[in-house]
Amino acid sequence: MSTISIQSVSKCYQNGFEALKNVNTEIHSGSFTVVLGPSGAGKSTLLRLINGLETPTTGAVRIGGEAVEEHKLRHIRSRVAMVFQQFNLVDRLSVVTNVLTGRLAQRSWVGSVLYLFRGEDMAIAQRVLARVGLTDKAWSRADKLSGGQQQRVGIARALAQQPKVILADEPVASLDPVSSEEIMTLLREICDRDGITVVVNLHQVELAKRFADRVIGMNGGRVVFDGPPAELSQQTLRTIYQREGIEDDNSLDLALAYA
Template sequence: MAKIIIKDIGKRYANGFEALKGVSAEIAAGSFTVILGPSGAGKSTLLRTINGLETATAGTIQIGEQVVTQNNLREVRSQVGMVFQHFNLVDRLSVMTNVLTGRLSHRSWLGSLLYLFRRTDLDLAHDALIRVGLTDKAWNRADKLSGGQQQRVGIARALAQQPRVILADEPVASLDPVASEEIMGLLREICTRDGITVVVNLHQVELAKRFADRIIGLNDGLVVYDGPASGLDSATLSRIYSRNGDQVDEQLETMLAYA
């Protein structure tokens, strides 16, 4: 497990758009944190700065004792598993091979290039597939699976890294309610059982309330709420989901009040 310290993170893109405006937070080791906010609030940008997929233009990210820099990205990413909205699997490869790609950061450059894996890698991949309930699909092509099953492969790939942190960027956005529930339950179980620090970007308020230890609400690149899920009352949700300083419309506010 690892603590994450986010200190005054800013991100301005080349076109001048400021996605993050001095975001700070400390995420406890072994905790389950959900980041909520409307589209364009900066949720994905923040998650991607944590493992160096985006380079912050201001501030620092620290994972455990290590500050993330351009010089240590390979080492950082070996400790941080990533779960993506659209799965990011190689469709033509088997489920097992996709899970094994989680071990590439632990192999040499040549071994990574040639997909050379050791017996220990195979054992870790097999154990990860057991955790997500897909051992019977190990040698199926990834594109033959349902969306929920493909996301389970993505989680198994992250587990195969033996990470200290798992970041999940909208992991249930393209899934039906039943699969969404299963994926969130699986991530919560991994956090609780393995002590892995889990940070999830979500739009689904009801899932955030049920699964998160803590909620960070982002709006327009700023933290507008940081606290327990129990604090997500109508006023707080209105603040998180307002646009350009205006209150959310009556229909959305009603929905949020009953989420």
């Protein structure tokens, strides 16, 4: 099982910023969870803790009962893939090499540093590339692709890891609406068909309502809402997006009017 459990986690950065304040939650295996919240609410930090890109100041993160710890990172990361807002591909490498990067944790450095991969790894890469519809772009340089295509490569890299969990940190924030739709549909389909747990940070309330099984709302480093998207009322959205020290927030009203 790959239930993610976050146990009284706090994160204080070196500059003194408290990104997370005693967060407790469980994310069930095979679910599709969307995390909403204003910028600086701690959404990214939460996701990065699960992959071990950040370490909690206090508390612990467990995946399927296993604690995310420094000396087990390679093992944990091999099962917990990450998709980024800026795609974070290696620009100069081909699409297929970027996808094969997803196999690195399974192989020792001896062959892989020479870009030699086993036939089975290549087969996996081919399958996931076909899945995201980029077979014909396999040998293009990653930076020659459009934003939407690059994000699909990002997802293919994650899939190549054959993970239990995919964490997507604002995967559509730099994409146009059509590409955003494609990417969200792809992530939802991966969750449904492969039973992979998907956790997505989003800024678009509307996408959250349509794609999520469960929405976690964050504000100021705390979980302020947790429930199915149907329960996202105007009032709960106000709680999620409220800004400290601003009583009558016109911008908030206008932003939520069409959400």
